[in-house]
Amino acid sequence: MIDTVGLVFVGFGLFFDLAGCLGLVRLPDVYNRLQASTKCVTLGTCSILFGTFLITGINGAGIKALLCIVFVALTSPVAAHAIARASHRGGVKLWKGTVVDRYAEDQEGEA
C-alpha cells in the first residue's frame, strides 16, 4: 500500500519534470523560461524524492532523501533568482510582448 502511494508520488513528479522542461523549450524569453522550468522542476524533483522516502521507509536512505528535499527546495529558487537578477543587470532584453518591468522602473526611481 505504502509502495503504491510512493509510486504515485514519483509519477506526479515525473509529469511536472516533463512539463517544466517543455516550458524550457517552448517559452520565448529568458525570464519566462526561468520561471516555468524552475518552479515545475523543483516541485517534480521534491515529489520524486518524497516518493523515494515513502518506498524506502525510515532508515538511512529515507532520512537522506528528506534532507535532499530540504536542500533542493532551498537552493533552486535562490539560484534562479540570482540568474534572473544577473541577466537583467547584464542587459538581456525582455520579450517584445512584455507589459511591465518593475525592476527597471525601480532602478530609474533610485537614480
Place this chain on the structure above:
Amino acid sequence: MRALRWTLGAIVLIAVIVLIIHRPPAMPFFPDMPFAGFVTRALYILVLAALLVLFRIRKGPTAADRVMAIDILGVLIVGICAVVSIATQRSWYIDIAIAWALQSFIGALAFAKYLEGRSFDD
C-alpha cells in the same frame, strides 16, 4: 507554418510519451528488482526531459539561457539518482544526489556573478 510546426511537435512528443509508457524501447534496466517496469519507464521519461534541456543548451540565444539550463539539468540529475536508488535499493545514490544539488547550486551562483559582469572577489 508556425501552427503546422506546433502541431507536428505536439504529435511527435505525445507519440514518444505514449510509446515510452505503453512499450519501452529496450529491456528493463534492473530485471530482477521490484518495480522494474515502472523504474524503466521513469528513467526514459527523465532522459526525454534531459534531452529537451540539452536542446535548450545547444540553441539558447544568450549565455543566461545556457546557465539556467545547466542548473535545471542538475536538479533533473538529482531526480534520476533518486529513481535509480529506488530500483537498486542502494543508499549511496542519495548521497550522490545531495552532493550534486549543492555543487550545482554553487556553480549557478558563480556563473550568475560572472553574467552580471563583476569579478569573483567583488
